[in-house]
Amino acid sequence: MLWILIGSGLLIFSPLSFNITLPEEFWVRQAVLFVVMVMIFYVNKEVLVPKYLFTTKTTIYLTIILSLCVLFMFFIEYFENLIHLKEAMHKAFHPDGGKPFKPKKDIFDVFTLLLLFLAAGISTSIATVQKWQADEVARKELDQQRIQTELNYLKAQINPHFFFNTLNNIYSLTSIDVERARTALHKLSRMMRYVLYETEKDQTLLSKEIGFVKDFISLMRLRISDKVQIDLQIDEEYEDRVIAPMILLPFVENCFKHGISSINQSYINIRIHVHEGQLVLETVNKIYPKNVNSPENNPHGIGLANTKRRLSLLYGNDYTLDINDSNPDQEYQVKLKIKI
Structure with missing residues (x-):
């Protein structure tokens, strides 16, 4: 449900506000970007955070997750060039062909990089909260076991203490x-x-x-x-x-x-x-x-x-x-x- 909301909001509903007919290549790119975000989310949450961040290897973790986001950004850029997305988008915005298409030479797509960072940040937050919740449950279980053990020990002390005194009373009464x-x-x-x-x-x-x-x-x-x-x-x-x-x-x-x-x-x-x-x-x-x-x-x-x-x-x-x-x-x- 969460991924449907994120994917719909960022990758579908927002582009529909452009008020133009977007080419098929754009929606293919959005689908690939969505898959990449999901991959980063779960790789980070299930592998990187437990293995590096939770074991205090913060520098290694940051190096890996930043490198991974940049690498996938380059992959998205490569995929866009492969399907000629930029040229198709130029035609969608200039259907009369009055302005010639000039491909950009920028190698960084800041918006895509921020989306990947967002996926990584959310997954880190969720993994941290889930670990805290699991640790809290484990701590409460240990506390409950400790309390129950202590109660059993205390009751075991009280009972012999009572019978010791009572038997002394009966012993005195027998005479x-x-x-x-x-x-x-x-x-x-x-x-x-x-x-x-x-x-x-x-x-x-x-x-x-x-x-x-x-x-x-x-x-x-x-x-x-x-x-x-x-x-x-x-x-x-x-x-x-x-x-x-x-x-x-x-x-x-x-x-x-x-x-x-x-x-x-x-x-x-x-x-x-x-x-x-x-x-x-x-x-x-x-x-x-x-x-x-x-x-x-x-x-x-x-x-x-x-x-x-x-x-x-x-x-x-x-x-x-x-x-x-x-x-x-x-x-x-x-x-x-x-x-x-």
Whole structure:
């Protein structure tokens, strides 16, 4: 389509504005010129630009393409002389024969040379744009592969981190109440099914993610003492949407890891609700000193750090995370908003 437009505009419609009857030799020359322009276009686009220009051999490229255009210009001039075009054009413009024909001695046809340069320039531009587009697609594919690999790695770290803590809880419970330990194992098995099947997907239903969090909190209730007060507020009615699996657990888990004291009264406040298209998680717990040398007791440990990275990779600017651990009340406060 593009070549039809160029050929028609430059080589057919423009000559028709001469208001004279053009000889057949002229149209033959136009057809040859069109073929030459197409040849330069594709030779330049498919061979010269990739082989020389894209490999930083600019001087060689310019030498070849300029020489090629000049060479084809001479070919067009030779072809015009071969078919006696100039003499035929003289007769078309002077049908009365009043002015004798004098052949030009110029060897350069500037107009023809400019047309050939135009074909070469357009082909160079198109080849450059196409290469840029291909490179951009390849870069995005590599970025996507890198992000997916990193997400898989982060999830692989989060899951063992969670099970390590949960199994420790059940181990402690077996020496206190076997029946409660069995109940804990049943809940853990249900949670394991969620981890095994849902984390293989990029997204899961919000109802499943909230159900998983509820199971976790219920499991933790079996272990903690009466000194810990848990205020849990989770919306029961909300529009079920999709969310990244296990994105809420590290924040909830963090409350139980670092907000419980074996001596003092403790409290954990957890609220999950949906507001104006955003999932909102708010947690508050008291900060109790732990063994800072233990990676499992580090409040900025592996699970939370990886979750922050996952949030950044998955949601970009569609989430906000505010963590306040330096307030006068010695509380660890988290407010996470995710656009869903």
